[in-house]
Amino acid sequence: MLDVVVSRAALPKSGALVLAVPEGGVAQAIGWAGLDAATGGAVGRALEVAEFQGRKGQTALLLAPGAGLSRLVAVGLGKPGDLTPLTAEEAGGQAIAHLAREEKVAIAPAPHAARIALGAVLRSYRFDRYRTTEKPEEKPRLARLTLLAEDAGSVEAEWAALRPLADGVYLTRDLVSEPPNVLTPAELARRCEALTALGLKVEVFGPKEMAKLGFGALLGVAQGSVNEPRMVVMQWHGAGKGKKGNGKPLAFVGKGVTFDTGGISIKPAAGMEDMKWDMAGAGAVIGLMAALAGRRAKVDAVGLVGLVENMPSGSAQRPGDVVKTYSGQTVEVINTDAEGRLVLADVLWYCQKQFEPRFMIDLATLTGAMIISLGHEIGGFFSNDDDLARRLHAAGEASGERLWRMPLGDAYDKQIKSDIADMKNVGGRPGGAITAAQFIQRFVNGKPWAHLDIAGMAWAVKDSALAAKGATAYGVRLLDRLVADHYEG
Ligand code: BES
Numbered sequence: 377m378l379d380v381v382v383s384r385a386a387l388p389k390s391g392a393l394v395l396a397v398p399e400g401g402v403a404q405a406i407g408w409a410g411l412d413a414a415t416g417g418a419v420g421r422a423l424e425v426a427e428f429q430g431r432k433g434q435t436a437l438l439l440a441p442g443a444g445l446s447r448l449v450a451v452g453l454g455k456p457g458d459l460t461p462l463t464a465e466e467a468g469g470q471a472i473a474h475l476a477r478e479e480k481v482a483i484a485p486a487p488h489a490a491r492i493a494l495g496a497v498l499r500s501y502r503f504d505r506y507r508t509t510e511k512p513e514e515k516p517r518l519a520r521l522t523l524l525a526e527d528a529g530s531v532e533a534e535w536a537a538l539r540p541l542a543d544g545v546y547l548t549r550d551l552v553s554e555p556p557n558v559l560t561p562a563e564l565a566r567r568c569e570a571l572t573a574l575g576l577k578v579e580v581f582g583p584k585e586m587a588k589l590g591f592g593a594l595l596g597v598a599q600g601s602v603n604e605p606r607m608v609v610m611q612w613h614g615a616g617k618g619k620k621g622n623g624k625p626l627a628f629v630g631k632g633v634t635f636d637t638g639g640i641s642i643k644p645a646a647g648m649e650d651m652k653w654d655m656a657g658a659g660a661v662i663g664l665m666a667a668l669a670g671r672r673a674k675v676d677a678v679g680l681v682g683l684v685e686n687m688p689s690g691s692a693q694r695p696g697d698v699v700k701t702y703s704g705q706t707v708e709v710i711n712t713d714a715e716g717r718l719v720l721a722d723v724l725w726y727c728q729k730q731f732e733p734r735f736m737i738d739l740a741t742l743t744g745a746m747i748i749s750l751g752h753e754i755g756g757f758f759s760n761d762d763d764l765a766r767r768l769h770a771a772g773e774a775s776g777e778r779l780w781r782m783p784l785g786d787a788y789d790k791q792i793k794s795d796i797a798d799m800k801n802v803g804g805r806p807g808g809a810i811t812a813a814q815f816i817q818r819f820v821n822g823k824p825w826a827h828l829d830i831a832g833m834a835w836a837v838k839d840s841a842l843a844a845k846g847a848t849a850y851g852v853r854l855l856d857r858l859v860a861d862h863y864e865g
């Protein structure tokens with residue numbers, strides 16, 4: 377991660393400079409610290425030619441504008457009355473996208489300075505682990521971001537509070553980007569164990585422990601792979617005694633299929649490599665727990681992830697198999713590619729039984745049907761609780777990780793009736809994301825619950841303001857916002 381420092385507000389003598397400018401604030405921005413005068417009026421003239429007015433999303437890049445600066449980026453913050461932390465983050469992301477070849481970047485004093493930095497840090501994430509022959513002129517040079525501020529102390533404190541969130545997003549993106557030969561269930565569990573350094577309590581369950589508990593659904597998915605399954609339980613105790621929640625934690629549950637071939641109901645070859653990110657739900661839960669612990673959030677929370685590899689082999693589960701879930705309910709496995717719901721069924725049941733949480737939110741790259749519904753713009757969610765649903769929707773708008781509520785209902789539940797077991801694991805093509813949610817709801821025992829189908833959101837094929845293409849870590853900022861706005865203190 378690039379280094380972020382806060383420093384006294386003076387015109388830098390070299391490197392690149394970012395001006396984050398509210399609409400109508402251009403004159404004031406170029407007058408800051410005598411910038412326009414120091415460049416002989418070049419900055420003002422260039423921004424006029426560029427018709428830069430500070431509108432939201434507007435950017436202007438100036439090369440060698442004078443005064444020793446190598447580049448200057450002006451980025452619009454939009455109307456001052458509409459300015460939100462998210463707008464500032466997006467401005468930071470948009471600005472830094474022009475500055476990868478700079479080593480040092482300074483940001484002139486601006487509102488929400490730490491949010492601008494967060495955006496810049498998030499946008500400059502890159503997964504570099506396996507590039508060994510890249511030429512120096514192709515590599516980003518960016519190493520240090522300096523926030524120039526009059527009130528350096530308060531900006532520093534704001535950044536210190538946000539940095540763990542950036543760390544959590546980076547962790548999730550690393551996990552989701554890792555290739556599936558490296559990130560097996562056991563390796564992913566080891567990466568979770570490393571989080572004890574942040575003060576999380578981490579427990580790992582292997583196949584023997586899960587067999588003893590009776591996790592027939594999760595183990596059925598895992599049985600075709602030579603890579604053993606794991607379940608990881610991460611606990612964060614930050615509420616203190618006698619505080620909100622009466623000792624009951626918030627619970628987050630993630631689907632962690634480290635590779636999904638489909639199993640015996642095997643997927644087509646084209647694009648199958650995408651299924652390395654079928655653990656993005658688990659990845660988001662892990663990054664969220666790291667963020668909460670990193671910022672010492674005043675809340676009790678548990679994160680549970682079910683980690684399996686879905687492979688075809690002589691030992692793989694067959695279409696037609698009936699498995700007994702930890703809840704006692706039986707499932708006829710019609711399609712071995714509908715494996716995520718089988719994994720979540722056992723982990724959700726364990727979660728309720730063990731923790732009696734205030735709510736359970738699960739995240740899963742669960743269905744292609746969800747991508748057909750909402751594309752890659754908005755995540756779909758399902759909930760049995762209107763208050764939780766409202767809060768989630770609001771957290772989505774505030775964080776920019778948007779959500780849209782989808783329906784549940786008996787008519788959909790009928791689609792997963794089985795002739796020989798309590799249910800089957802698929803409900804046909806119509807409403808495929810909804811019948812998947814109905815399946816999961818059968819493993820929710822009355823608790824407030826929400827299911828986030830993030831299949832369309834976990835991986836991006838094009839750059840956006842806060843993420844270069846690749847793993848997005850969708851869900852981490854969303855749920856950190858939800859916790860911060862309603863459940864802390
Ligand atoms: N992991 C997939 C869903 C998925 C597909 C996520 C594409 C991201 C991109 C899931 O396990 C799956 O295979 N679902 C099936 C369910 C079907 C067999 C009922 C699907 O959506 O096709």
Ligand code: MN
Nearest residue numbers: 636713714715
């Ligand atoms: Mn599948």
Ligand code: ZN
Nearest residue numbers: 633636654716
């Ligand atoms: Zn899957």
